[in-house]
Amino acid sequence: MPVPSVLLSTLAATRPRVCVVGAGAGGLVAAKVLREVADVTVFESESAVGGVWRSGAPVLYSGLVTNLPKQIMAFRDTPFPPSPPGTQSFVTAAAVSEYLESYARQHGLMGCIRLGCPVDSVRRAPGSAEGHHKWRVRAGGSDVCEEFDAVVVCNGHYNLPAFADLPGAAAFPNRIIHSYEYDVPAPFTHQVSAFPAHPPSPALSAFPSPYSRFPLSSHLLHRRYFASALARAGPTSRARSPKRVAFAR
Numbered sequence: 001m002p003v004p005s006v007l008l009s010t011l012a013a014t015r016p017r018v019c020v021v022g023a024g025a026g027g028l029v030a031a032k033v034l035r036e037v038a039d040v041t042v043f044e045s046e047s048a049v050g051g052v053w054r055s056g057a058p059v060l061y062s063g064l065v066t067n068l069p070k071q072i073m074a075f076r077d078t079p080f081p082p083s084p085p086g087t088q089s090f091v092t093a094a095a096v097s098e099y100l101e102s103y104a105r106q107h108g109l110m111g112c113i114r115l116g117c118p119v120d121s122v123r124r125a126p127g128s129a130e131g132h133h134k135w136r137v138r139a140g141g142s143d144v145c146e147e148f149d150a151v152v153v154c155n156g157h158y159n160l161p162a163f164a165d166l167p168g169a170a171a172f173p174n175r176i177i178h179s180y181e182y183d184v185p186a187p188f189t190h191q192v193s194a195f196p197a198h199p200p201s202p203a204l205s206a207f208p209s210p211y212s213r214f215p216l217s218s219h220l221l222h223r224r225y226f227a228s229a230l231a232r233a234g235p236t237s238r239a240r241s242p243k244r245v246a247f248a249r
Helices: 005-014 025-032 095-107 201-205 223-240
Strands: 017-021 039-043 117-124 137-141 147-148 150-153 192-196 214-218
Touching: 005 147, 017 025, 017 117, 025 039, 025 095, 025 150, 137 150
Parallel strands: 017 039, 017 150, 192 214
Antiparallel strands: 117 137, 137 147
8 A cells, every 4th residue: 555645744754763573574565665755673583584485484394386477476566587488486484585685675775775784672762741751662682762753664574483273283193393394395205294274285295295195184173073194194103114294384
């Protein structure tokens, strides 16, 4: 959604100082728009922009492609580079990483981004005027706080895995892993592998399935059904293969 022109003109008149937390896709586009009317500083904890799409991010696995076409994923003013004829619209993680890095360079954002500088705290500054709070931001392990007129939090929600509360999972005798831990399919050779319920499970399950002896994808199955499926799979995998079943949410 475009920023209302009346808001942009109001901000431009005061030229506020704005802190953006995170240089992933959300942080980059926020910085690009806000720089038109504000002095922007972006704090990024990692050594490169791109958030979860940056090269080497732990959530990326071998063979990952987007689950949305690039025509939808692209920012309105910056399309993805043209692909060779006959190539798919679903692009690799590396292509998304390159796109976001190019976006930051193309729009001159790198000069306002502090890489390797995680935000440690954000607190309301004492003595702020009524109706116009200021914020004190401490970042990069420094003892010095910087003051901003506004803070935009774009730190994402995929940095830490979220585990579902599955009935019976604690009693399952084999190994349960999160999709966050998955990287390559070879360790699933000849194993019983289950992929329940939630993206990126359907896409991820396509990679270990040719290696697995019995891949189970429960995309539309009830959680209780999946728990009973785990119980049924357990003895089989103990008898014929190493003890591992994949659990992705």
